[in-house]
Amino acid sequence: MIQNKIQLVVFLGILSKASCDLDRIVLIGEPKTWTEAQSYCREKYTDLAMVQSDEDRAKLKEAANTVNFQSVAWIGFYRDTWRWSYQNTPISYVKWDLSQPDIPDTNEACGVVNKKGLWSDRNCTVQDYFFCQTDTQDTLQDKFLQVELSMNWHDAQIHCRTQYADLAAITDDTENTFLTNILSVKGQNDAWFGLYKIPLLWSDNSSVSLSSVKWGSGQPDNVNGNEDCVKISTEGLMADDSCSTPLPFYCRENTACEIHSQIRRRSGRICSDGGHREEDEGDPLGSGHGNHIQHKMERPT
Numbered sequence: 001m002i003q004n005k006i007q008l009v010v011f012l013g014i015l016s017k018a019s020c021d022l023d024r025i026v027l028i029g030e031p032k033t034w035t036e037a038q039s040y041c042r043e044k045y046t047d048l049a050m051v052q053s054d055e056d057r058a059k060l061k062e063a064a065n066t067v068n069f070q071s072v073a074w075i076g077f078y079r080d081t082w083r084w085s086y087q088n089t090p091i092s093y094v095k096w097d098l099s100q101p102d103i104p105d106t107n108e109a110c111g112v113v114n115k116k117g118l119w120s121d122r123n124c125t126v127q128d129y130f131f132c133q134t135d136t137q138d139t140l141q142d143k144f145l146q147v148e149l150s151m152n153w154h155d156a157q158i159h160c161r162t163q164y165a166d167l168a169a170i171t172d173d174t175e176n177t178f179l180t181n182i183l184s185v186k187g188q189n190d191a192w193f194g195l196y197k198i199p200l201l202w203s204d205n206s207s208v209s210l211s212s213v214k215w216g217s218g219q220p221d222n223v224n225g226n227e228d229c230v231k232i233s234t235e236g237l238m239a240d241d242s243c244s245t246p247l248p249f250y251c252r253e254n255t256a257c258e259i260h261s262q263i264r265r266r267s268g269r270i271c272s273d274g275g276h277r278e279e280d281e282g283d284p285l286g287s288g289h290g291n292h293i294q295h296k297m298e299r300p301t
């Protein structure tokens, strides 16, 4: 009896270690919008497929060849929207300056407000003064303040989160004018505030190494600013397209790793090979946004 138990534990141990290396790609032929495809994959498999290596591209090609598929299909790759650092919410009110934002869609960008009250995107590493906000909603004087320390956007974010609530989110004309007036009075041109964009993410919100993916010729071109989801050819070349376009799609299946995770949860052991995909794999900004898992579920097409 004891020997049987030992054998079982050894068997599970081998299974959990070996199986976490398995990651299958499955082609679903029925066309769906990107969001529908994401829901389907999460329900039936693990998530939409990630394709970021020659090995992944080979698996994808094999999945397509199995059913003689030669067209394009969705993978789990999408362009994120502009967000507020504060509570990680998508923006609804905007005051972009002429020809802004203009940083390429594949690059991270951070938001700056100028003394005319107009917004621009800018490389996040530039040093500038910045606006923080508190959680107080009573008066604008209580809510917003400017910090006259030159920092890059990420350091400014840490400063605001440590000392106050976060970098300032501007949600209407009154707030925009209030902050603009501070710049005017002080004779400053501009300052960081809490606007940022992570350009491209995998469906599970892990960040993308752009050198690991292959784009088709002229892609991504974001036609009409409306191509926030990514499809792939059987050769592994990617293109952005409108998320509402119904297309076949590739799911990834990590069944064995889920068994591993169950074992891990029961035993309280750590998954040493990092193969499981059930949990939030981290905030690409390194800023601890608790809502990342939430927003991917709610993402509109």
Ligand SMILES: [Ca+2]
Pocket: 100, 101, 102, 103, 120, 121, 122
């Ligand atoms: Ca810009």
Ligand SMILES: [Ca+2]
Pocket: 219, 220, 221, 222, 223, 227, 239, 240, 241
């Ligand atoms: Ca395109």
